Amino acid sequence: MNFKHLNRPAIEADAAALADLINFAGEGLPVYLWQKMAEPGEDAWDVGQRRARRNEGSFSYRNAIVSDIDDAVAATLIGYRLPEQPEPIDYDELPPMFAPLQELENLAPGSWYVNVLATYPQFRGRGLGTGLLQAAEQIAASQGSMAMSIIVSDANDGARRLYERCGYRQMASRAMVKDDWHNPGSNWVLMVKD
Numbered sequence: 239m240n241f242k243h244l245n246r247p248a249i250e251a252d253a254a255a256l257a258d259l260i261n262f263a264g265e266g267l268p269v270y271l272w273q274k275m276a277e278p279g280e281d282a283w284d285v286g287q288r289r290a291r292r293n294e295g296s297f298s299y300r301n302a303i304v305s306d307i308d309d310a311v312a313a314t315l316i317g318y319r320l321p322e323q324p325e326p327i328d329y330d331e332l333p334p335m336f337a338p339l340q341e342l343e344n345l346a347p348g349s350w351y352v353n354v355l356a357t358y359p360q361f362r363g364r365g366l367g368t369g370l371l372q373a374a375e376q377i378a379a380s381q382g383s384m385a386m387s388i389i390v391s392d393a394n395d396g397a398r399r400l401y402e403r404c405g406y407r408q409m410a411s412r413a414m415v416k417d418d419w420h421n422p423g424s425n426w427v428l429m430v431k432d
Contacts, residue, residue, distance in 0.1 A: 243312065243366065245373050248302035250291050255311035256302055257286030263356035265391060267335075270419045296353055303373055305357075305366045313357035315370035319383050322348045335419070338412030339389060342428040345410050346387035349430065350378030355388070355397070371404050375431075386431040391423035398427070406431045 248256060261268045272285035280288075292298045296318060305313040324344035329337060343351065352374055357366050371386075378386055388406060390397050391414070406429040413425055 243305050243307045243364070243369075245303055245305050245369060248299040248304045248314065250299055252299055252302070252304055252311055252314075253287040253290040254283075255304070256290040256297075256299060256314055256316070257283055259311075259314045259356040259358070260286065260290075260297060260316065260354050262358070263354040265394070265421055265423075267419055267421070301353070303370055303377075305370055307361060307364075311358075312361040313366040313370060314354060315352060315374055316354035317350060317352045317374050317377070319378070319381055320347055320349050320351045320387070334415045335417055338415060338426050341412050342389050342410060342426055343387075345428055346385065346430055348383060349385040349387040350374065350381065350383040352386065352388040367400055368404060371401075384432065388429050389426050390429060391421060392425040392427050393421065393423035398429070401429050404431070 257268075268286060269282045272282035272289075275285045276282060277285075289295065289297050290299055293300060297316065301318045302314050302316045304311045320343055324347050327337065327340050327344070332340060352371070355367055355370060375386060386406070388401060390401065392398075392411065408427055409430045410428045411425040414421065414423055
């Protein structure tokens with residue numbers, strides 16, 4: 239099947255698709271968190287879209303690349319360079335769910351971190367994820383990053399296989415803290431690529 243796709247920087251108008259796709263990548267964790275952040279009159283999706291439209295912060299359209307098929311967003315990658323010197327973790331302030339993720343990020347200082355990689359189900363298997371990872375590597379190289387990093391659930395076999403095919407290898411893992419969030423995984427896994 240032939241299809242035309244284009245990778246491009248995300249724009250503010252992509253906020254709804256970015257919210258959808260970050261929730262796919264986060265296996266429902268984003269919606270779980272957005273529900274807790276909703277202000278009066280907002281639902282979880284309003285929060286996700288509001289956050290995607292921001293000009294700052296890690297989850298912002300400014301850190302996203304999207305892959306379009308027939309002028310519609312089919313996939314996205316959100317990423318950025320991690321600091322060279324990780325900030326100390328304040329376990330009294332950081333919600334327990336985020337502590338293992340922050341610990342893993344701190345093991346890959348200065349790497350270009352793939353925070354989100356997701357494709358709508360109907361567009362999977364077409365090489366969009368691989369293409370977005372390649373685009374991210376070009377951005378990383380242009381910014382002087384010598385390594386790539388990503389964190390994935392140990393239960394997300396499809397994503398782990400993709401990352402391994404693209405040269406990523408497991409570096410470390412930490413036990414998930416789930417609260418009321420339901421996920422089949424037990425551990426977060428940090429994967430890196432030089």
